[in-house]
Amino acid sequence: MRIVNLENQIVSKKKLWQFPWDYKESFIIAAGLLITGYLLQVTTRTSIKAVSAPVNYIIGALFIVMLLLLHFTSRTHPWVKWLRSVPASVSAIVLVLIQAIIMGTLPQQNFVEGVKPDLFGFSFVLTSWPFIIAQLYFLTTLGLATLNRMTPWQWKNWGFILNHLGLFIAMTAGILGSGDLQRYTMKLYENQLVWGAENEEGVMVPMPIAFELTSFDMETFAPKLALADITNNSIETKGVNALRMISKGDHYDYKGYKIKIVNYIEDSKFTGNGYFPVNEEGATPAALVEVKSATIDTTAWISCGSFATEYSYLQLNDKEAIVMLQPEAKKYSSHVNVYVKDGENDKTVIEVNKPYKVGGWKVYQLSYDEKFGKWSKLSVVELVRDPWLPVVYCGIFMMIIGAAYLIFKGRGTVI
Amino acid sequence: MNYWIYFSHYALFAIICWLICMLFQVVKMKRSKMLPILFFAVLGGMSMIVFTFNLWQHLDRPPMRTLGETRLWYAVFLPVIGIITYIRWQYKWLLNYSLVMATVFLAINYFNPDTYNKALMPALQSVWFVPHVLVYIFSYALLAASSIVACYGLFEYYRGKYKNTILQLANNLVYVGFGFLSLGLLFGALWAKEAWGHYWTWDPKETWAMLTWLGYLIYIHMHYRYPDSVKPVLVTLALAFVVLLLCWFGVNYMPSSAQSVHTYTNG
Numbered sequence: 188m189r190i191v192n193l194e195n196q197i198v199s200k201k202k203l204w205q206f207p208w209d210y211k212e213s214f215i216i217a218a219g220l221l222i223t224g225y226l227l228q229v230t231t232r233t234s235i236k237a238v239s240a241p242v243n244y245i246i247g248a249l250f251i252v253m254l255l256l257l258h259f260t261s262r263t264h265p266w267v268k269w270l271r272s273v274p275a276s277v278s279a280i281v282l283v284l285i286q287a288i289i290m291g292t293l294p295q296q297n298f299v300e301g302v303k304p305d306l307f308g309f310s311f312v313l314t315s316w317p318f319i320i321a322q323l324y325f326l327t328t329l330g331l332a333t334l335n336r337m338t339p340w341q342w343k344n345w346g347f348i349l350n351h352l353g354l355f356i357a358m359t360a361g362i363l364g365s366g367d368l369q370r371y372t373m374k375l376y377e378n379q380l381v382w383g384a385e386n387e388e389g390v391m392v393p394m395p396i397a398f399e400l401t402s403f404d405m406e407t408f409a410p411k412l413a414l415a416d417i418t419n420n421s422i423e424t425k426g427v428n429a430l431r432m433i434s435k436g437d438h439y440d441y442k443g444y445k446i447k448i449v450n451y452i453e454d455s456k457f458t459g460n461g462y463f464p465v466n467e468e469g470a471t472p473a474a475l476v477e478v479k480s481a482t483i484d485t486t487a488w489i490s491c492g493s494f495a496t497e498y499s500y501l502q503l504n505d506k507e508a509i510v511m512l513q514p515e516a517k518k519y520s521s522h523v524n525v526y527v528k529d530g531e532n533d534k535t536v537i538e539v540n541k542p543y544k545v546g547g548w549k550v551y552q553l554s555y556d557e558k559f560g561k562w563s564k565l566s567v568v569e570l571v572r573d574p575w576l577p578v579v580y581c582g583i584f585m586m587i588i589g590a591a592y593l594i595f596k597g598r599g600t601v602i
Numbered sequence: 603m604n605y606w607i608y609f610s611h612y613a614l615f616a617i618i619c620w621l622i623c624m625l626f627q628v629v630k631m632k633r634s635k636m637l638p639i640l641f642f643a644v645l646g647g648m649s650m651i652v653f654t655f656n657l658w659q660h661l662d663r664p665p666m667r668t669l670g671e672t673r674l675w676y677a678v679f680l681p682v683i684g685i686i687t688y689i690r691w692q693y694k695w696l697l698n699y700s701l702v703m704a705t706v707f708l709a710i711n712y713f714n715p716d717t718y719n720k721a722l723m724p725a726l727q728s729v730w731f732v733p734h735v736l737v738y739i740f741s742y743a744l745l746a747a748s749s750i751v752a753c754y755g756l757f758e759y760y761r762g763k764y765k766n767t768i769l770q771l772a773n774n775l776v777y778v779g780f781g782f783l784s785l786g787l788l789f790g791a792l793w794a795k796e797a798w799g800h801y802w803t804w805d806p807k808e809t810w811a812m813l814t815w816l817g818y819l820i821y822i823h824m825h826y827r828y829p830d831s832v833k834p835v836l837v838t839l840a841l842a843f844v845v846l847l848l849c850w851f852g853v854n855y856m857p858s859s860a861q862s863v864h865t866y867t868n869g
Contacts, residue, residue, distance in 0.1 A: 273823050273824075273826060273827040274827065276823060277820055277823050277824060277827075280816055280819055280820050280823070281820065283816065284813060284816045284817070284820075287809050287812055287813050287816065288813060290804060290809050290858075291806050291809035291810045291813060291853075291856070291858060292806075292856050292857065292858055293857055293858055294857050294858045295804070295858065313804060361801075361802065368800070370799060370800070408720065408721045411721075424717060425717075426715070426717065427604065427606065427607075427715050427716070427717060427718055428717070428718065429717045430717050430718075430719060431718065432718075432719075432720055432721070515721045515723065516723065516724055517721070517722075517724065518724055518727070519724060538724075539724040539725055539727070539797065540724070540725065540727060540728040540796055540797050541796075542796065542799075549799070551797075551798070551799045553799075569799050571799040571800070573800075576795075579801065583788050583791060583792065583801075586784060586788055587784075587785065587788050589784070590781045590782070590784035590785045590788070591781065591785075592781075593777050593778070593780060593781030593784070594777075594778050594781035594782065594785075596777070
């Protein structure tokens with residue numbers, strides 16, 4: 188950056204650390220913060236646990252008060268002017284970027300007590316010192332820049348404020364709120380009343396809400412036919428007809444074979460010499476397949492099998508076979524009775540993408556016993572309690588409007 | 603019925619239209635060339651829009667799951683962006699870039715056809731599926747266009763023929779593209795809360811989506827601070843695009859991808 192005098196002549200090059208600070212100073216400071224973070228991480232060799240209520244509320248309040256004080260009492264101080272400047276914010280964004288790159292490239296795992304963690308926290312970036320420091324720096328520059336644009340209030344800045352304040356609110360609430368986030372899983376077996384849930388570490392936690400699974404329902408797509416290599420147990424996935432969904436009467440060509448589905452039973456059982464339709468637990472799809480080619484002309488029953496019935500495949504030669512894959516889930520849900528301690532009982536259906544709300548908790552359909560497929564007697568639900576969510580949603584909603592502002596104004600935005 | 607069997611008909615028609623469009627640009631004409639150029643560009647675009655619409659009807663699910671299907675949407679959106687910028691600013695080269703890129707995507711689909719797959723897993727059966735994917739594809743197309751403008755700008759800069767209008771165009775594209783990128787990120791978070799129980803889980807795809815967002819954020823702030831600066835800003839724009847590509851394709855190959863729910867498959 189060059190110092191320019193009134194006649195627009197270059198007078199002298201700005202010295203490092205001479206105010207106002209620009210990109211060079213910002214990146215040096217950011218580098219310093221990065222090194223500090225890693226030094227802290229290396230010396231403490233620990234992960235930082237999220238703080239929960241009331242500590243997170245106190246920290247949040249203190250942080251905001253600090254920003255307000257900095258802005259209103261020292262608005263013209265060179266350090267404060269630099270902290271809210273664009274170069275400072277760019278260096279803060281880069282600092283977060285570096286942490287996110289590590290997190291997005293290297294496998295992450297939860298920090299396990301007792302097991303010696305990696306030195307720099309590369310496998311648990313989210314709870315390591317460098318990440319926390321980067322976020323703190325980011326939120327500080329963001330908060331001060333936002334405050335500066337909000338005072339004195341000018342309506343023309345509405346887009347800027349929505350975007351920046353929205354991000355500040357969403358990020359701060361997300362970080363502070365993570366300590367109050369409760370996520371538990373409940374394994375529900377048919378006709379069993381379950382009061383206890385399990386947390387991430389597998390510890391049982393008694394809940395004020397109990398669930399009784401009356402039935403687990405699942406609809407599947409028709410299974411697919413595939414060409415398998417029996418020497419290495421792999422499935423051929425290339426080509427338009429590589430994984431063709433079965434339907435009775437269908438016929439198609441694939442890899443030189445003419446394939447025809449002569450018959451298809453959705454629920455069947457193998458008995459001695461073939462598959463027959465049944466209405467029993469463990470019933471499995473089966474298809475009578477005709478395969479013709481230059482070297483082969485054969486018809487046989489194949490099935491993906493289940494826990495109750497054997498699978499069968501059609502061997503074409505030493506290497507290839509036609510197999511039926513397990514049908515994929517189309518829709519699954521749990522019919523449950525809900526019992527609330529000191530509250531009203533209820534009856535509902537919990538489905539994927541349609542969580543159920545009860546007493547400050549949201550209940551999600553998570554998974555089932557895949558070995559049993561649609562005959563699963565087990566349904567796993569997840570209970571989530573997120574008290575800071577309304578604040579995060581507030582920030583997200585502000586950013587959505589801010590994004591629409593960017594789209595409509597294009598380059599004409601007031602930035 | 604596998605409507606993809608008609609793909610080559612629609613694609614060939616679109617490509618021929620676009621070739622005629624480019625032919626009109628070189629031919630000498632007395633009358634204004636803008637009308638025939640636009641007409642054939644739009645006709646080709648309509649062909650792909652009609653195909654996509656019909657495919658959606660026959661597939662019983664939004665065609666937004668597989669790589670082949672997303673390539674189809676790029677072949678739809680890129681010409682739209684090229685046409686709109688041509689109408690607005692008369693940049694022929696951007697129109698041509700978008701038509702050529704669309705042709706490339708169509709060619710890839712022709713030589714690498716999707717396996718016909720009607721299945722859509724329960725987690726994807728949500729009102730958020732279509733807006734989230736569409737908004738992202740549109741933003742990627744806009745940001746890709748802005749990065750090409752940046753490369754073109756750097757090229758002109760080194761030739762000494764740089765015009766300020768180039769950076770202005772790139773800027774416009776970035777602002778609109780970034781707006782859509784933000785929407786995609788936010789819609790994803792809102793959907794995640796309904797489907798998976800939390801709005802942000804640092805899944806590798808999510809992390810790289812955030813990285814793409816941060817990359818363009820840096821560009822916007824740098825350009826704001828030094829509006830007259832050309833080279834550093836254009837370089838940032840090109841680099842941000844590299845991050846975008848890493849997010850789009852690279853995630854599948856990274857060591858962290860084993861834990862991602864977003865790893866797309868061909869089947």
